[in-house]
Amino acid sequence: MDARDVIRIGMSAERTLVVPVERTVGHFVPDMPMVYATPMMILEMEIASGDAIRRFLAPGWVTVGTEVNIRHLGASLVGATVRTTAKVIAVERRVIRFEVEAFEGERKIGDGHHARGLVNVEAFNKRFGAK
Known part of the structure; x- marks a missing residue:
């Protein structure tokens, strides 16, 4: 599959999350603040990119x-509503590149770039011996 045949620049998606305790840095690391953890924000950005x-x-x-x-x-507390967006900015044969952002209300709390690679599940499973 060639992503250039089906994916277009500008395709986008958005996700909304109310920050639960289980997504805070303090949940994962003792004695840290109970604020939205960076890896959890990145997870939402990755999921939004896939959704797009x-x-x-x-x-x-x-x-x-x-x-x-x-x-x-910026930090977001438990109970904050976080909106994450992803937009396709480049398409290569097997790689799709995204601009991603996260907001609490109008305040931007995260931004950056993310890339996703195309994978044929059957070929992947054969290669790695997955059942």
């Missing part, structure tokens, strides 16, 4: 994260 293009992929194909370059600009 998933329906256009051929059956048996998925995308996996291959690159992240993210800034976490």
Whole structure:
């Protein structure tokens, strides 16, 4: 599959999350503040990126994260509503590149770039012996 045949610059998706205790840095690391953890923000950015293009992929194909370059600009407390956006900014044969952002209200709390690679699930499973 060649992503250039089906994915277009500008495709986008958005996700909303109310920050739960389980997504705070303090949940993972003792004695740290109970604020939205950077890896959890990146997870939402990755999921939003996949959401933006998933329906256009051929059956048996998925995308996996291959690159992240993210800034976490501000803390968000438990109960805060965080909106994450992803927009396709470049399409290569097997790689799709995204601009990603996260907001609490109008305040930007994160931004950066993310890349996802096309993977044929059957070929991947054969290569790695997955059942």
